[in-house]
Amino acid sequence: MSLWTYANPTRFMSTTRPLVPALGAIAAVFLVVGLVWGFFFTPDDYRQGATVKIIYLHVPSALMAINAWLMMLVASLIWLVRRHHVSALAARAAAPVGVTMTLIALVTGAVWGQPMWGTWWAWDPRLTSFLILFLFYLGYMALWEAIEDPDTAADLTSVLCLVGSVFAVLSRYAVNFWNQGLHQGASLSLDAEENVADVFYYPLLVSIAGFAALFVALVLLRTRTEIRARRLHALRLRERMADA
């Protein structure tokens, strides 16, 4: 049995039906545990004081904002090459979730930046490419709405997604390419030495897991909605044909 059997809409619907509530429950548990632990049961940072607690929202949302775009890129490429409609609809479904994550990361970042850096916003390479990513999300969603024919819309949005990936990748790695920026480098990485004390690190991991589960649950839910909307559209067309 290959992975592509899930590209069949009927198969996709029956497989994901139990997954949505399960993932939703997992996301709720991880988010509540991670955020309550992070907000109320962690000490203040030695330099940032209580402002450090923004990390439990900022890092997971920024992480998922970029990952969502990369997921859309993979789904778009699958659509372009293999023409599976479920894949194109999954990319479409992920965009509003991704843009929300981006907005959360931008707002929490500004709230942290004002007391810590001394400014809400700076035209730092990482911040700027993240803002451009936000605009790409808006453009991507607008393009889906603007084109009547679903296959053409899927083609053109896929190309837009490919171009936007530049900024998704840049906003993650800008600090490595242009090392004279204001935003700090990655606090979390698998190979670098530990920068974040364990007492902040573990609730952060729980929170990241919660955001990730929430993202997957919402994307599956929205993809199911998109598939149903398309079926409804097909039924309406058939009805109109029968009447004529």
Next chain:
Amino acid sequence: MKGLKKKRRIQVIAVAAVALIASTALIGYAMRDGINFFRSPSQIADTPPAPSEVFRIGGLVEEGSLARGQGETITFRVTDGAASVPVAYAGALPDLFAEGQGMVGTGRLVDGQFMASEILAKHDESYMPKEVIDILKEQGVYVTPDAEVSMN
């Protein structure tokens, strides 16, 4: 994409991806001075900007150089280990501003001194609980983690 065969679609995507990566790399390389947020003290020592040019300088606040001058003006030196530039500033400082920590200032270079109109603090990526640091300080074990330059 619609009329193309699968093999040709893959070819188109591959060519588009290569073109995209190449153009991003070229633009990023050509505009690196514009994309970089600040200049380092060494860069300023090598090519001193004109007094009329407004630019940003970034580096660590040199240990022992911070002086509260007359009135509201404060002076300190900003260093990247190789070169250091004196800075004068009148205004409010962000919470994280301290000796041995990173900063980014906007202003002009007048007679070898940087006249800052805005000072931002740069945060390194280390997170430590306050209590731990207090205990370490009491025991005298704690040294400022920025002793080695970490301006990434």
